[in-house]
Amino acid sequence: MRLLILTKHLDCLGQNDAAICNGFRRFGCEVIFGEINAIAADDYRYFTRGVLVQGNGEPYHPGSAALGNRGAYFLDECQLIWVLDMPQDSMARDVWQMLWLASQHTAFVNSIEGMMFLDTKHALGYVLPKENRAFSYISNDFSLLWKRYQQSPDQWWVAKPPNAFCGQNVFLLPPNGPNVRTILQCLTGNTVAQDEFDTAGQFGYGPAGFKAEYAVLQQFIPEVAQGEKRVIVACGKAVAWHGRRNPPDDHRSNITQGGKPISVDLHSGEIELAELIGRKLMTHGINFVGIDMAYPYILELNIANPAGLYDAKFTSGIDHSDQVAELIIAHFEKHCHPGLGRGPHHCQ
CATH class of the missing domain: 3.40.50.20 (Rossmann fold)
Structure with a gap:
């Protein structure tokens, strides 16, 4: 092969x-x-x-x-x-x-279709059971998100772009936060300010073009405080995992933002949930995914180059790349290329 x-x-x-x-x-x-x-x-x-x-x-x-x-x-x-x-x-x-x-x-x-349409926070509502995802609002209308925030005065929220990665522009919004209005305006393209300069209208049309941007307003999950886990799933099987500890001065645990990989175990419920999601993604041609989990919640699906194999090896001392290769080879020899070899040890 x-x-x-x-x-x-x-x-x-x-x-x-x-x-x-x-x-x-x-x-x-x-x-x-x-x-x-x-x-x-x-x-x-x-x-x-x-x-x-x-x-x-x-x-x-x-x-x-x-x-x-x-x-x-x-x-x-x-x-x-x-x-x-x-x-x-x-x-x-x-x-x-x-x-x-x-x-x-x-x-x-x-699959290209899967990478285009499922590697986004928009897809969580489709892929995940309702009990395993945080309640969210998605809009490019600042006033709608601001209204939703105000309607739950005791609720902590997270605001972020639906198609950014590595912890980019992820904000933790406390109840009655003094900067929440500004943050939501920023994430939706600052169309309120653009209106003044461009006579652009509600969504930022005007001489400078369309300015509105989408943002996710998501209920904060307290389980995140106990730590997130990255689970690598290949062909519907959980093969590697590690934990992530956020730095003391940041709510984000992304490795790129200063989070530290740590060794963790997965209990049977976490494995079952990860593999359930992996099998559903396989129906859309996704055979390798990194799942961010704070059980029982799934925080994100990472399809395009999900880091995790290296960090799992770093924290556990075990290299799972052979297991990934064996699962992928066996799957495609069985389903797509039965004539390529006589099993995963005989690639041609």
């Missing part, structure tokens, strides 16, 4: 890039690293700049450069493609369109 891993930087591999490459290589698979922002077409046949990884080289580590034969590699010459990073905003629409077209002929670990 030839696996193409689409990533952003060939000279600085991410945590998942390195771990997944190592796991698949140990099963005898051929691995190519390709640049997601370099997707192109030759008479509507899609290719990218990439590196064919040396067969007997040393294992990769996060931050390594991809070593091997650099050149152009066609997507339809690979049996499996794994998108492990998001394209740049300025070209995202074109990249997603070409990848979707490529996916009509080549298997993707995570």
